[in-house]
Amino acid sequence: MDMVVQFGPQHLALAEPERFKVHTEGEKVVDVEVAVGYNHRGIEKLAERKTFEQDILLVERICGICSMSHPVAFTQAVEDIAGVDIPERANYLRMIIAELERIHSHLLWAGIAAEIIGIETLFMYIWKDREYVLDQLEIITGNRNHYAWNTIGGCRKDITEKHIPPLLTALEVVERRTEYYIDAFLRNRTIRARLVGTGILPREDARKLCTVGPTARASGYAVDVRKDDPHLAYDKVDFAEIVLGEGDNMARAKVRLLEILESVKIIRQAAKAIKGLPEGDIAVPVAEIPPGESVGRYEAPRGEVFHYVKSNGTFYPERVKVRAPTYSNIQAVPTMLMGDTLADVPISLASIDPCFCCTDR
Amino acid sequence: MEAEEFIEKLKELLGRNLLEYHIGRRNRVFVKVKNGYHRDVVSWFQEMQAHLSVISSVDLGDELELVYHFEIRPLEVGLKTSASKAKPHIETISDIYPSAAWYEREAMEMMGIVVVNHPDPRHLFLPDDYTEFPLRRY
Amino acid sequence: MFEKVVNYCRKKSPWLLHVSCGSCNNCDIEVLAALAPRFDVERFGGVLKPNPRHTDILVVTGIMTLKMTNVLKRLYEQTPDPKAVVAIGSCAITKGIFAETYASYGPADAVVPVDAYIPGCPPRPQAILHGVVTALNALWGG
Secondary structure, eight states: OEEEEEEOSSOSSSSSOOEEEEEEETTEEEEEEEEOOTTOOOHHHHHHHSOHHHHHHHHHTTOSSSTTHHHHHHHHHHHHHHTOOOOHHHHHHHHHHHHHHHHHHHHHHHHHHHHHHTOHHHHHHHHHHHHHHHHHHHHHHSSSSOOOOEETTEESSOOOGGGHHHHHHHHHHHHHHHHHHHHHHHHOHHHHHHHTTSSOOOHHHHHHTTOOHHHHHTTTOOOOHHHHSOOTTGGGSOOOOOOOSOOSHHHHHHHHHHHHHHHHHHHHHHHHHGGGSOTTOOBOOOOOOOSEEEEEEEEETTEEEEEEEEEOSSSSEEEEEEEOHHHHHGGGHHHHHTTSBGGGHHHHHHHTOOOHHHHHO | OOHHHHHHHHHHHHGGGEEEEEEOGGGEEEEEEOTTOHHHHHHHHHHTTOEEEEEEEEEOSSEEEEEEEEEETTEEEEEEEEEESSSOEEEOOTTTSTTHHHHHHHHHHHHOOEEETOSOOOOSSSOTTOOSOTTOOO | OHHHHHHHHHHHSOEEEEEESSOOSHHHHHHHHHHSTTTOGGGGTOEEOSOGGGOSEEEEESOOBTTTHHHHHHHHHHSOSSOEEEEESHHHHHOGGGTTOSSBSOSGGGTSOOSEEEOSSSOOHHHHHHHHHHHHHHHHOO
């Protein structure tokens, strides 16, 4: 018997509004229609009316979870147009906050995934541990999210000697707890029954549809802007790119959890590196942005964030184009859901770590 | 492939239909091709397994431009093509790159570019009854 | 007398429906973080429920985008009386940094009547708890 089930725009599984119409034959999914645009705020048009510095605060508020991704991509594009290289210390500072954000975003996802599967205890545990990371972000930047850490030419604040020891202590706790969660996800029979073999995205489809981020890496399509297009200080630190082959929900969960451990490694190396760099050398003055255009790319927790900025020589940008990772990944969702049962739809949807506020802008 | 080699190959492929090019910092390359010839370039990119990041639309005043952003490691290529505002028809590439379909839908509703032969030209982000083109400036 | 008892019960067990109408999701995550063990709204009796028919308090975030406003109005009409609406975050109160956008019908109180405002970008979970408790006391307490 054919049926159409509509998810959204308001539903408990995903915090953001989008509409999915799932066509089923019996319990099996045969087609998915995705309707986006419920979160469209007209940010690209607003960006043309604000100055470059004001735009950093605007693009930060495209998304609350990947709040560092958009400013870094944007400032990189603008710094390219202006032809400036920011100080080495600023690169490390941006990278530390970026990796802390990656940790808290992946923990957030793991908690939401656990809740959608139905294991609320794990959701509560994970979100309690996520608070340690947010504490450190608040101590360093002043806010739990929306850090206002970037400026055109570098960073606005510094990470001093006294910030490092509590940061490293918190990272030790997070690392230990993440290892417990990896164990829980990989060995718990209930979680395995829900995640293994569902929501499969084959490698060839992942490549053809140009997916990005953990969604692509879990299917064997190795794209990671940190390795492919080295920016910030990623070429100076040692970390592994996690690529798996199965392409199911469990692979996507594994990629994210293992990436938390890699992020901890990166932050430790960065904290050591900035000890040798002069404190306070965190920004270069940029007087004006000449006419030109460039592209800023950054590996957000969900994948590649892409900013195209065109300048006409005035204080205001001519054009700002933003493409968030979910905009690419959501086009792979119909392929992922095909053939699965209706009950697996929420977790498969959540496994691409959708951020619809980023997609709609 | 390095930037200079890429431009040479593009010149061989297109001849006079390559209108301009610019090699920027950090392997960012922008090329502009004549309207109608972008599909040949995209097919060549497909053979090289290039990764399509996004398609941007720009209001140039008299013309509307589409910029196709591809990653051909280690280059970051912006392929531009434009059409006049009076007749802004640019052909689709969604048969070569399926994910281009959504980006072209956005360009159609935001900038008013008409993407010829698009499989699904509905509104994407804006409500169905929205008639203006928000991103037009001039 | 009966009224007092009913109000006391309502105040002690508010069921929340969270509707995001075009936000950056940060306020929504802070609402979820209020559920998490560190801030724990469940000790005040609050739970998040997906069904508007079960709701006492509508928690609204975002700038009322073009596509989502009608959905919010329908959810508001489906929620049975007595109900309260709490607008969380700068976007829901004044549209915040998106004040000049073309893609919005206005802040939250242009669409539904709002009973409590919790400012911030995003408001901390403590502020959200404080706001919800203040709203409960103002509406059904004392």
